[in-house]
Amino acid sequence: MLQLREVNIDDKQTFDKYITKHNPQISELNFTNIFMWRNSYKFRFGEVGEMLCLISVPDNDEPFAFEPIGAYTKEAFIQAIDEISNYFKEKNWKLVFKRVEEDKLDYFKEYFKNGIDITDDRNNSDYLYLSEDLINLKGKKYHKKKNHLNSFTKNYEFEYVKLTDDLIDECIRINEEWCKKRSCEQHRNLYCERLANLEALTNFKKLKYEGALIKVNGKYEAFTVGELLNSDTAVIHIEKANDDIRGLYNAINQQFCENTWKNTVYINREQDLGIEGLRKAKLSYNPVKLVNKYTITCK
Structure with a gap:
């Protein structure tokens, strides 16, 4: 079973190793963000092969996983998702991935051949x-x-x-x-x-x-x-x-x-978190792009 532990400040070097290979486009995938929000989201992480697995178990919401973090290959992705899936099954949790980057969707579609629900998470773009x-x-x-x-x-x-x-x-x-x-x-x-x-x-x-x-x-x-x-x-x-x-x-x-x-x-x-005033303020600076994120719910 996937071995997870809490995030602490001395884990920066470990996270940075995987994040550098990942080349993230979304704001959540950097160590500062993960560390500063670790208590609110109750982050836990573990290393699987060439990937780092990050899971959130918040007090007032459903548990969810991030996309695996690291250099993407089909084999490394499958190994990481296998471990995450088994972990959620052992905990009797519904398997949900949040803040998934757009260029990672095809990996999930190929892995979950029985079907998944993919929704655009506009409030977190x-x-x-x-x-x-x-x-x-x-x-x-x-x-x-x-x-x-x-x-x-x-x-x-x-x-x-x-x-x-x-x-x-x-x-x-x-x-x-x-x-x-x-x-x-x-x-x-x-x-x-x-x-x-x-x-x-x-x-x-x-x-x-x-x-x-x-x-x-x-x-x-x-x-x-x-x-x-x-x-x-x-x-x-x-x-x-x-x-x-x-x-x-x-x-x-x-x-x-x-x-x-x-x-x-x-x-x-x-992101604007769906807050009307914040959305208006961020749009007023004329973004060149919204970096979309997705929620994946496994059937």
């Missing part, structure tokens, strides 16, 4: 942007964004600062203030996000992502963190700002892309 678009904000489609940014730079003295270990406490303070305004403790999803952000921030040195802050009139008011997802795409894990300051979100977005990701083709700004 990632928003993919050209980094040059987010940096330059050119043209009519970015007119409002440019106006907000210009208003910020005109009305405030600001400083862009690269994230270092001695500034983590400032990021934590901004994150806590953001949560306090939204009464995070009364909303499960926001509370889980708060905890996930704290996990990422307090493990900055070991996770080795990039980050930045913006100081406004002498006080740090915004921060963001991200890292390379694959060779041509960066993923933004966290972006928090004082939303009483007009244009600050526009500024931290634009400045981080310009100062850190200008040589990266794409920026993945993750």
